[in-house]
Amino acid sequence: MKTATAGIAFLLALGATAFATPASAQGVLNVYCSVQVEWCTLIANEFQKATGVKVSMTQKGSGETIAQLKAEAQNPKGDVWFGGTGDPHLQAAEENLTEVYKSPKMSELHPWAVKQNTDSGGKTVGIYAGALGFGFNTELLAKKNVKAPACWADLLKPEFKGEIQMANPNSSGTAYVAIATLVQLMGEDKAFDYLKKMHANINAYTRSGTAPMKAVARGETMVSISFVHDGVTEALAGFPVKTATPCEGTGYEIGSTSIIKGARNMANAKKFYDWALTPEAQKLEAQAKQFQVPSNQATPLPPEAPKFADMKLIDYDQAKYGKSAERKRLIARWDSEVGALP
Template sequence: MMKKFRAFMHTVLSAAVLCTTLLFSSVAMANEITVYTSYEEDEAAAFLAAMQRDLPDLKVNLLRLSTGDLHARMLAEADNPRHDVIWGWAVTNMVDPRILDMLEPYKPKGIERVPARFRDAQDRWFATTGYMAAFCVNNEVLARKNLPMPTSWEDLLKPEFKGEVVMPNPASSGTGYLQIASLLQMKGEEKGWKYLSDLDKNIAQYIKSGSRPCNAASAGEFAVGASFALRAIKNINEGYPITMVIPKEGAGNELEATGLMKSSRNKAAAKRFIDWALSDSAVDEYYVWKEIVTVSGGSMPEAFINAGLPKDVGSVMVDMDFAWSAQNRDRILQQWQKTLER
């Protein structure tokens, strides 16, 4: 009789331990999400550290890939997505209809802090950060060669800039592509391609990286490097003799967006993370790392302002048609490679 009782109690205790284990596992899983991002590693680490201070119980498993590689991975996993949130990813990629179909509409807390131009009309994504085109102009080269300070894309067509301009190759650089796409959108395709053909006469090199044209100009190799604003700001702060110029026609730009996956198995936790992305803590951290912050509140670093970035960056940003940029990317790059690449 005693043996049967002990066997019974062992069964009860084992069941209790199993239930407790399952309970804790369920709680752990409920507070654990997988996030895909294309934020740079140092940016993502800083943002997550701030999130962890506010949401210490939320565990985030992060996969960081370049924009193109992440696009390929999401399409490859389309039948069985493995993440809960897509975070800090190019809007040009986000608006791919195949990607949009994976996203669940969600209005996070604080979404009213993001202007309508920076979010999807159906609430499938919103953009909190981004980057934009800018010229890095070497002051010493200008003085030595008696060149005028360029203030616009049109100024770069002046004959005195022949061989003095470098810009990114749009086939390999996201910054290069946004520059080309913004010019075609601002001018219309016929005039835009004519402009690019005329500009080509002054281009010394098309460089694969978005940052290297700025670095080359900063080093005095060329007068002007068409690049992006944050690279210019960093080089100015490091003491290089350059001026950052935002072209007066407007700055082409790319936005970095966030969305909730329909397939998420931990939607409550995923929504907490997405809500946090619009919090004061998040916005404060964005301003440390990004030249474009779309969320109201926070303050731009003095170093950014001193380098020439306007406090209202929206006032100098081109209203990009990201869907057009995405739909026409292959065609535009093929035409550019056929007519201009060298």
């Protein structure tokens, strides 16, 4: 009997060894992810495959994620924040919610990605760039005999009444980039006048920044204010979607990645941060049908990606609009002057 028990114990131990996944040997990593869920899932799976680290991933918008980091600051549950617009990553750096880390990959990156690192005192880094613009449903436009918007000014036209969707800047980094872009283009008071006028044409302020383009694709709204790379994703999926970047000029995001202050799995967070900056990891973006400009100079630009050279880009002041006080002030002004309108 004693021998049989010992035998079973031996077999159990053997089984445990034989079936132990490399993941359990390499520990875990909690990723907060602010890009589209398809890309989040792919990076989680591929990082796990490449390293044996078991990844637990939560997808949330950029504004929602910084709110979560603040709420958890005394007891951090996330290790690394992947993706999402650059401004809240800069705010998180300033508010001491993220860690300084110098990746050996920094020398391989485009200057705009490195600048994000410098602007944050070494606490975040650019992983992609994407321009803001409009998405529109070509079938709905044709049906209502409306010309596609080409300029910010067009969005105030009466034919777009109730036909435009944008996100809410409290939860969405995309919407904040839109507000900061208008402020830089027009001056703050004129930008808020514009946003108040455009309110008459808005049918919903969505939680997520990617929702308006999805609504355009499904014919639920005629026009969206979105990152134009999201339109490529929907058009490739077969939806009647086209995009434009505004004739007056437009802003852009530097999608970023940061290590969370007090991360419980710090070594794995650093491993992930380095990996996210490699061409191997950045190629997954196109595999997930996402078409931002990758930050590693050796990552091929997907041929479908919107070309910055074809757009009138403003010199978006990432450092100024990523300042904690500025971001809070502009969002509060939007809440009281625009979001509160009936």
